[in-house]
Amino acid sequence: MNILLIGSGGREHALAWKLAASPMLTRLYAAPGNPGIAREAELVALDIADHPAVAAFCREKSIELVVVGPEAPLVAGLADDLRREGVAVFGPSAAAAQLEGSKGFTKDLCARHGIPTGAYERFNNAPKAKAYLRHVGAPIVIKADGLAAGKGVTVAMTLNEAIDAVDACFEGAYGEAGAEVVIEEFLEGEEASFFCLCDGETALPFGTAQDHKRVGEGDTGPNTGGMGAYSPASVMTPAIIEQTMREIIEPTMKGLAEAGTPFVGVLYAGLMLTRDGPKLIEYNVRFGDPECQVLMLRLKDDLLVLLKAAADGQLGHMSARWRDEAALTVVMAAKGYPGTPQKGAVIAGLDSASDESVEIFHAGTVESDGTIVANGGRVLNVTALGPSVGEARDRAYAAVDKIDWPDGFCRRDIGWREIERENKCS
Secondary structure (H helix, E strand, O other): OEEEEEEOOHHHHHHHHHHOOOOOOOEEEEEEOOOOHHHOOEEOOOOOOOHHHHHHHHHHOOOOEEEEOOHHHHHOOHHHHHHHOOOOEEOOOOOOOHHHHOHHHHHHHHHHHOOOEOOEEEEOOHHHHHHHHHHHOOOEEEEEOOOOOOOOEEEEOOHHHHHHHHHHHHOOOOHHHHOOEEEEEOOOOEEEEEEEEEEOOOEEEEEEEEEOOEEEOOOEEEEOOOOEEEEOOOOOOHHHHHHHHHHHHHHHHHHHHHOOOOOEEEEEEEEEEEOOEEEEEEEEOOOOOOHHHHHHHHEOOOHHHHHHHHHOOOHHHOOOOEOOOEEEEEEEEEOOOOOOOOOOOEEEOHHHHOEOOEEEEEOOEEEEOOEEEEOOOEEEEEEEEEOOHHHHHHHHHHHHOOOEOOOEEOOOOOOHHHHHHHHHHO
16 A cells, blocks of 8 residues: 655654555655655655645645645645545544634534533633633632644643733734633642543543643642653543443534534543542543653554544454554754754754664654754654553663664653552562
């Protein structure tokens, strides 16, 4: 099979690495890709916002499946336009992608179908939003309604923080994404990530993980796109997974199908495990980044077979098998992230840092004169397998320490919750 992978980050490098291992693969193309993806795929200079050009490439190269990595092309309707041209796509329609493209859309869906989530209100102007904040007080959660590259959410512990977050949204800090604001109840508990592959009717459970959003150790500092992750998350017990499927995933799938917008792709539920059970924090309509990286290392089955089955509506007869080992990834970011990252520094030592249990996925790199150069905020995902989360952590940080990049940094406590649990059980 000829496959086209859309995207250029660490998530897409992990997908490319796993797809390249499939015996069914004839040729893997990636647009636009990155230097790491170039080891697994042929990079093509496609403008992914030019949907007719993408469709023309698919016809020219006899592409049998397009795998869309990031959320923005899905919200923009790339999957719809390709399907109209007869191209199979792993990824939801623009209508179904509103689950991530609009926080308010998802909250309204939850309200209609009795899906457990935090109480909320929607606002399209600052005075009304601030009046509501003064009425309910803090802690409270402020979210830009649209896509904001993981930076449009503020967990405000004080009223002043909440008011500042509302002002940031309506004053343009997140562009059009902040034209509407969702204000949500602050939920207490432990967060976890749960994934399902979906074919419009069937939702196949596809792993658990926990990520680390805050930039600083001890979960301090501003939110980021994610500083690390591990899988599996032991807090997602079989009973909680069953409850999540019954109360959250299945009503979502049914609600979207009834609305004429069945969901095809990967459904990523960000959950808060409260005293009252799992509650939905948000949906993403693509693999998490960096959660995808740890899932790909643990997946035993052929990813291409599973994604094609989802695109063809054939997941009802499929299953997903996982390695017994845990996987953990550490994000190496450029100094200044999540603000203005420092770009242009040479990164050395990548080959010596990898071994049979460690994969390094490129997230924000370019190649210049034969060297790898930092070109983003989150730059590398150093990912390791181990018999436990603690041992996977040790292998990942040993690899980090072999990488020569003075302008990079990472958190040194990825997996700390799970490691504490492992230590208590040992």
